[in-house]
Amino acid sequence: MNELNNLKPINEWFKKLDSRPIIISGPCSAESEEQVLNTARQLKEIDQVKIFRAGIWKPRTRPNTFEGRGDDALHWLNQVKLETGLLTTVEVASPKHVEMCLRHNVDILWIGAxxxxxPFSIQELASALQGMNVPVMIKNPLNPDINLWIGALERINKAGISKLAAIHRGFYPFEQTSLRNIPKWEIPIELKSRFHNLPMICDPSHIAGDRRYIQQISQKALDLNMDGLMIESHYNPEEALSDMEQQLIPSELNTILNSLICRLSIK
Ligand code: PEP
Ligand code: MN
Structure with a gap:
């Protein structure tokens, strides 16, 4: 079994990531300059939020749905960085995405489920990342196959990426369930126990599929000692072009984060 080498703890990725848990938030998709900047301005008011997420090229299940704004949106994210000081993270699925993100100073890349x-796509991404000093977060695969997840982490790590994290977003359920994806907490727990230095972020938004469950899933993740949360937010979720039901307005996010922090501080 291959080990993951030279992993850097998440607080060494960037100076501003000094508090735990690391909170990443922002819309499922970057939809317009106004939506991106309005959401980011509201998130900036929440102290715990350090990283702004937005999907730019969206991997939609069916065609003829909103597939993201593409390259234009990278300028909006740069504007977010300049105006709010938040770090930015974007999903990459091809070498072209990696090149575009690095050219536009995206701080952290993530790889979607x-x-x-x-593995072919992951290997192509690994080649594009060879020698790049950029942090990469890797979501679990859709199916509950821990080795596929480990394999992706190993491939990207072998390309020299030492700022590496895993994101737990749950697994495709096959049957109708109240949650969009089943958490199968035992899988991220096993990954954490095998790779002590690998930061583990939970994505309660894609596990829940419904904003009403985000608080309890987030609390569970923190109870399991996960290192951070990636939570989708939108200044006007009712008009969101993707994942409308799971996005929170920033003030709701703030309420949830405060409830989590209270409980954490009792421990
Ligand atoms: C997302 O983060 O918006 C996304 C598409 O996630 P996942 O890859 O977990 O489905
Ligand atoms: Mn989404």
């Missing part, structure tokens, strides 16, 4: 499921 559908891409992690495909």
């Amino acid at each position: 559908r891409t992690t499921s495909n």
Whole structure:
């Protein structure tokens, strides 16, 4: 079994990531300059939020749905960095995405669940990342196959990426369930126990699929000692072009974060 080498703790990725848990938030998709900047301005008011997420090229299940604004949106994210000081993170699924993100100073890349499921795609991303000193977060694959997840982490690590994290976003349920994806907490727990230095972020938004469950899933993740949370937010979720039901307005996010922090401080 291959080990993950030279992993850097998440608080060494960037100076501003000094508090735990690391909170990443922002819209499922970057939809317009106004939506991106309005959401980011509201998130900036929440102290715990350090990283702004937005999907730019969206891996939609069916065609003829909103597939993201593409390259234009990278300028909006740069504007977010300049105006709010938040770090930025974007999903990459191809070498072209990696090149575009690095050219536009995206701080952190993430690899989505559908891409992690495909070792050919991961290997192409690894080649594009060779020698780049950029942090990469890798979501679990859609199916509960821990080795596929580990394999993706190993491939990207072998390309020299030492700022590496895993994101737990749950697994495709096959049957109708109240949650969009089943958490199968035992899988991230096992990954954490095998790779002590690997930061583990939970994505309660894609596990829940419904904003009403985000608080309890987030609390569970923190109870399991996960290192951070990636939570989708939108200044006007009712008009969101993707994942409308799970996005929180920033003030709701703030309420949830405060409830979590209270409980944590009792421990
Ligand atoms: C997302 O983060 O918006 C996304 C598409 O996630 P996942 O890859 O977990 O489905
Ligand atoms: Mn989403």
